[in-house]
Amino acid sequence: xxxxxxxxxxxxxQEGRISILNCxxxxxxxxxxxxxxxxxAEGPTFLISISSxxxxxxxxxxxVFLNKSAKHLSLHIVxxxxxxxxxxxxxxxxxxxxxxxxxxGQGTTLQVKP
Amino acid sequence: DSGVTQTPKHLIxxxxxxxxxxxxxxxxxxxxxxxxxxxxxxxxFLIQYYNGEERAKGNILERFSAQQFPDLHxxxxxxxxxxxxxxxxxxxxxxxxxxxxxxxxxxxxxxx
Numbered sequence: 001x002x003x004x005x006x007x008x009x010x011x012x013x014q015e016g017r018i019s020i021l022n023c024x025x026x027x028x029x030x031x032x033x034x035x036x037x038x039x040x041a042e043g044p045t046f047l048i049s050i051s052s053x054x055x056x057x058x059x060x061x062x063x064v065f066l067n068k069s070a071k072h073l074s075l076h077i078v079x080x081x082x083x084x085x086x087x088x089x090x091x092x093x094x095x096x097x098x099x100x101x102x103x104x105g106q107g108t109t110l111q112v113k114p
Numbered sequence: 115d116s117g118v119t120q121t122p123k124h125l126i127x128x129x130x131x132x133x134x135x136x137x138x139x140x141x142x143x144x145x146x147x148x149x150x151x152x153x154x155x156x157x158x159f160l161i162q163y164y165n166g167e168e169r170a171k172g173n174i175l176e177r178f179s180a181q182q183f184p185d186l187h188x189x190x191x192x193x194x195x196x197x198x199x200x201x202x203x204x205x206x207x208x209x210x211x212x213x214x215x216x217x218x219x220x221x222x223x224x225x226x
Contacts, residue, residue: 033223043116043158043204043217089157093212099170100145100212104157 004028004092006105014113019077023090030092034102035064035075038087047088048075059063080112088104117141120205120218128226132193135221139186139207146188147168147215148180151202163188164211192223200225 005024013019025034031052036044050057050064050073057064062078077084090105117140125133139146147162159172163182174180177195177225192199202222207217 032212036217041117041207041219043219045116046216049214091157096133098211100147100162100208100210100215101159101170101172102147102149102157102215103159104149106156 001026002106003030004090005105006088006090006106006108008108009106010109010111012111012113013080015082016079019051019075019080019084019110019112021075021077021088021090021110023073023075023105024071025073025092025103027092027094027103028062028071030103031093032093033066033073034091034093035062036089036091036104037084038089077110080110080114082086082112085110085112115209116216116218118207118216118218119203120203121220122221123148123219124222125223126195126224126226127195128149129195129197131195132191133195133223135192135203135205135223137188137190137205137207137218139188139205140216143207143209143216144186146167146182146186147208148174148190149204149206151204151220152198153201157204160190162211169211195225197225199223 035047035051038044091102119138145164160174162170202220206217
């Protein structure tokens with residue numbers, strides 16, 4: 001039973017355009033969400049996060065939107081750059097157990113074409 | 115560079131053997147997490163330690179065990195290895211027991 005789902009295995013966009021990566025979750029106890037970027041042969045790198053009390057968080061070119069009623073979040077990258085090409089993971093933290101346990105989605109491979 | 119150090123980077127061994135993976139967290143981080151990434155699965159949480167104490171457990175097999183030492187480094191022990199244990203094992207750390215985690219580059223374990 002996958003509690004965090006990234007339904008698009010891959011996404012291809014043109015340099016300079018917007019990249020939108022999507023993530024759905026099923027557990028209403030999740031109260032904190034994170035996005036990680038991963039290059040080959042490296043560990044995941046933390047990008048941006050959002051608490052369930054907010055619906056938007058912005059950091060430079062990266063914005064995360066949270067729709068709690070739909071149990072959906074998305075990561076917007078504007079403008080997209082070739083260096084953004086990587087695998088992006090959505091993750092959720094269960095707030096009920098006071099632990100840092102993260103539940104990860106399967107990842108979306110983003111390719112930004114020059 | 116995340117500041118989290120994992121050794122070794124690669125490990126090749128045979129079925130039935132035992133291995134130890136090591137993780138040094140970022141300076142100042144008290145919590146350490148272990149994740150497994152198999153080919154056909156995403157990152158799966160195994161176990162979390164906070165300041166030497168076990169904080170949370172995921173789907174960690176009984177053949178696997180971990181500990182966090184007084185200097186806060188952690189070791190993940192995998193025993194009676196099976197072919198299906200071949201995976202990338204990531205360690206992450208965080209300042210407190212919640213919030214953003216910073217990952218090492220992983221140990222790739224190959225069972226022959």
